Amino acid sequence: MDSPWERHQVDRKVSRHSAGEREAISPAAVLLPGGLRPKRIDTGAIFETLRYRISILEYPPGTALKEIALSEEFGVSRTPIRQALQRLEVAGLVQPVIGHGTIVMSIDLQSMRHLLQYRLHLALMLENFLSTVDSERTIEKLTRCYAMNAALEGEFSPQAYAQISHDLRWVICNKITNPFLAQSWIETYYLASRIWFLCLPAHKNHFISLQAEEITGLIESFGSGEPGRVATTVHDALQTAVSVVWQSVASGDLSISIS
Numbered sequence: 001m002d003s004p005w006e007r008h009q010v011d012r013k014v015s016r017h018s019a020g021e022r023e024a025i026s027p028a029a030v031l032l033p034g035g036l037r038p039k040r041i042d043t044g045a046i047f048e049t050l051r052y053r054i055s056i057l058e059y060p061p062g063t064a065l066k067e068i069a070l071s072e073e074f075g076v077s078r079t080p081i082r083q084a085l086q087r088l089e090v091a092g093l094v095q096p097v098i099g100h101g102t103i104v105m106s107i108d109l110q111s112m113r114h115l116l117q118y119r120l121h122l123a124l125m126l127e128n129f130l131s132t133v134d135s136e137r138t139i140e141k142l143t144r145c146y147a148m149n150a151a152l153e154g155e156f157s158p159q160a161y162a163q164i165s166h167d168l169r170w171v172i173c174n175k176i177t178n179p180f181l182a183q184s185w186i187e188t189y190y191l192a193s194r195i196w197f198l199c200l201p202a203h204k205n206h207f208i209s210l211q212a213e214e215i216t217g218l219i220e221s222f223g224s225g226e227p228g229r230v231a232t233t234v235h236d237a238l239q240t241a242v243s244v245v246w247q248s249v250a251s252g253d254l255s256i257s258i259s
Helices: 043-055 067-074 078-090 109-128 135-151 158-173 179-202 204-224 227-251
Strands: 094-097 101-104
Touching (some): 043 078, 067 078, 078 094, 135 158, 135 204, 179 204, 179 227
16 A cells, blocks of 8 residues: 555554555545445554544544444444544543543643653654665655645645645654554654644644645655654654644634643
8 A cells, every 4th residue: 555545454553564664544444435334344443533533623622422423433333432442542532431421631731742842852763763765655655745735725624634744644653663663653643633733723824834844854854865864854843843833822823722
């Protein structure tokens, strides 16, 4: 499979290794256009889809996730839904509330500060655990991302922006050679991503521009074959975005309130 939006296999895990790259489960592959479903939808695929929806604020903080409604949507029993919700709880995205079911957790600013600081350090660690083998294929994926991002300038969609952002994180994740770092990289991204999308309405054009700069930098750094350049590009792009986030928080330019 070439890219997250082309994948239709839903049973791959973050920790899976092969002779090539690890590849992500595409949330869009779980429920195909027109409501058609693949024959097998497992807990992992449901978890990925729900995590994606939470991360882009399709399920904003305080949303109740109902087992019955989700089991009907995915066409499965409540058991895999319950298992997926338990995984979301472990991931720090939901919490069970007696009498209300499973609730999407609020965003705590102090915890978010710690999380973003941690991700900045993770970005620097990439230098020692990043493969630049088969960079041509990686650059092809990034070039597609750039074209999709450029299209947002003419017709903006929050969902399209989110998909590009997620794809970029998976491109990096798939090049990380250490499975523990790869898992931490992608899991903390999903935890942190909600803060970007809270700021998106007020800074749409700025975020599109920053994402274009990041993609251009990644294409150049992967082309150099130097892991250190890739790590620096990722770190610097993240640092710039973090600055925008805290400026947005300070000015109150958020789409919903946070604690």
